[in-house]
Amino acid sequence: MIPACNICSANEFVEYRGRAGEQCANCGAKARHRIGLEVYKRHLFPLAEERPNGRILHMAPEAALYEILKDRLGGRYLTSDAAPERYPHAPCLKLFFPQDFDLFPEGYFTAILHNHVLEHIPGHYGDHLEEFTRLLEPGGRMIISVPGPYKGIPTREGGEHLATDAERLEQFLQGDHYKLLGDDFVPSLEALRGGHLIDMGISDEQRAALSVRPGKAPFFIWQRD
Numbered sequence: 001m002i003p004a005c006n007i008c009s010a011n012e013f014v015e016y017r018g019r020a021g022e023q024c025a026n027c028g029a030k031a032r033h034r035i036g037l038e039v040y041k042r043h044l045f046p047l048a049e050e051r052p053n054g055r056i057l058h059m060a061p062e063a064a065l066y067e068i069l070k071d072r073l074g075g076r077y078l079t080s081d082a083a084p085e086r087y088p089h090a091p092c093l094k095l096f097f098p099q100d101f102d103l104f105p106e107g108y109f110t111a112i113l114h115n116h117v118l119e120h121i122p123g124h125y126g127d128h129l130e131e132f133t134r135l136l137e138p139g140g141r142m143i144i145s146v147p148g149p150y151k152g153i154p155t156r157e158g159g160e161h162l163a164t165d166a167e168r169l170e171q172f173l174q175g176d177h178y179k180l181l182g183d184d185f186v187p188s189l190e191a192l193r194g195g196h197l198i199d200m201g202i203s204d205e206q207r208a209a210l211s212v213r214p215g216k217a218p219f220f221i222w223q224r225d
């Protein structure tokens with residue numbers, strides 16, 4: 001089987017930050033974008049079809065996924081970020097999470113997508129997950145990914161209190177990361193009230209078809225009851 005990019009159909013993959021085969025040589029999609037699309041096919045698009053008026057929020061909308069989601073979802077596909085200038089391809093609403101999300105009533109969204117967002121938000125991630133659950137309608141889904149989660153360590157937070165990017169790089173592996181999510185991350189999702197963690201993304205066979213190493217770029221799908 002020759003791995004193929006599910007975003008552009010190319011068959012060539014190149015190294016990215018020391019990870020062999022991580023990035024599509026043609027469209028630039030990284031492993032988490034290719035897996036993300038696969039997960040959306042299974043867990044987002046059918047739900048969106050069932051609920052044609054349901055609003056879908058994509059935070060920090062990656063260019064590799066934005067056009068596909070926009071074409072597929074149309075006008076009820078919304079994007080937001082605290083720094084919209086980082087996403088010139090998308091009409092991002094400028095919203096800080098969680099404080100600016102008070103403006104949305106409970107159950108406003110059918111789905112919320114965020115990949116590698118939680119680690120950029122100051123504060124405790126458990127509070128943030130709870131706020132996301134408030135924003136979802138019954139049967140609505142949060143589809144998320146984070147760096148790691150790292151095995152064998154508890155979550156470490158507090159990067160927003162460090163003075164420099166260099167310190168954050170040392171403690172949290174990237175200058176703009178405020179936390180490292182560890183062993184408690186999945187149990188925290190499982191323990192969230194009002195819904196269930198229903199799936200953990202895709203199989204390693206499906207990963208291989210997308211040029212992704214076993215177990216890499218896990219996704220989590222949490223559904224409100």
Ligand SMILES: [Zn+2]
Nearest residue numbers: 005008024027
């Ligand atoms: Zn591609």
